Amino acid sequence: MSRLAALLLAALAVAFPLSLLAGRVWINPFDPHLANAGLILGELRLPRAALSVIVGAGLGMAGAAMQGYLRNPLADPGLFGIAPAAALGAVLSLVLGLTSPSALPVFALAGAAGAMALLGLVAGRQGSVLLFTLAGMMIASLAGALMSLAISLSPTPFAMSEIVTWLMGALADRSWREVWIAAPLTAAGMACLVATGRDLDALILGGTTARSLGMEPRRLQLLVVAGVGLTVGASVAVAGVIGFVGLMVPHFVRPFTDRRPSSLLLPSALAGALLLLVADSLCRIAPGPAELRLGIALSLLGAPFFLQLLLRLRRKLA
Numbered sequence: 001m002s003r004l005a006a007l008l009l010a011a012l013a014v015a016f017p018l019s020l021l022a023g024r025v026w027i028n029p030f031d032p033h034l035a036n037a038g039l040i041l042g043e044l045r046l047p048r049a050a051l052s053v054i055v056g057a058g059l060g061m062a063g064a065a066m067q068g069y070l071r072n073p074l075a076d077p078g079l080f081g082i083a084p085a086a087a088l089g090a091v092l093s094l095v096l097g098l099t100s101p102s103a104l105p106v107f108a109l110a111g112a113a114g115a116m117a118l119l120g121l122v123a124g125r126q127g128s129v130l131l132f133t134l135a136g137m138m139i140a141s142l143a144g145a146l147m148s149l150a151i152s153l154s155p156t157p158f159a160m161s162e163i164v165t166w167l168m169g170a171l172a173d174r175s176w177r178e179v180w181i182a183a184p185l186t187a188a189g190m191a192c193l194v195a196t197g198r199d200l201d202a203l204i205l206g207g208t209t210a211r212s213l214g215m216e217p218r219r220l221q222l223l224v225v226a227g228v229g230l231t232v233g234a235s236v237a238v239a240g241v242i243g244f245v246g247l248m249v250p251h252f253v254r255p256f257t258d259r260r261p262s263s264l265l266l267p268s269a270l271a272g273a274l275l276l277l278v279a280d281s282l283c284r285i286a287p288g289p290a291e292l293r294l295g296i297a298l299s300l301l302g303a304p305f306f307l308q309l310l311l312r313l314r315r316k317l318a
Helices: 003-021 037-070 082-095 103-123 129-152 157-167 176-194 197-203 207-212 217-239 245-256 261-285 294-317
Strands: none
Touching (some): 003 037, 003 245, 037 176, 037 245, 037 261, 082 103, 082 217, 197 207, 197 217, 245 261, 245 294
């Protein structure tokens, strides 16, 4: 394990127990007069903290893999269209009034799976990065349009309110059920992304050189689609739309690595977990009549960060 990964893991080990205590009501686990502390920690805050680590790690690694695959520092997991498609599936479950605990995650995962299949079908067998990117943008645009249509056809104001609230993204009121949904899917997706490391390193030298070194474009494309689809699909299924994590995290850790895509995957996962854990804790203690939605908080952080990246890129091109 690299020194950077060890430091991030240590920071995560410190932040995790602190996040269990933070909230509108701060908990002293040693207070004998707080009878419900064990229940609050074990059933409310512990699954929420675990879910923030799982979702953050998956999104962070997905962002690093995407930026390496597309060779574009502005790439984000949402660019593939998988997150909008997963959100579309969740919106459809709410519009149809399917309120069982498993309905929304199942629909969201079905949307992500459909986007993965369509992406592979449209991109074809050539493994072209350009065609792959354009296909992802088409899927994202189509999913966004269908989502707007579904919201406009929402049968009741209550259903529309539920859709808008869910799309903001949050980890509030999540339980161990969401953890058991997200954990295996995210682990499988991260395993696919780790398997791309050697090929992503070769891709730095250009497509022709990478193929001469044994990189198979179609295999790499399938692994990236599966990895991003599973991690992002699981995230949207349990937490709604949480953006900018995959964009920001690789930039935070890249200066402390040798800049090879493979060496960026694990630190990005750990940094993503740390970012989401800290951000969710801050959302809980932020003043206001209601808890700040995690998706909104990260958008407020991510949008200026994205603008700063664009300005830096413009200076380099000038």
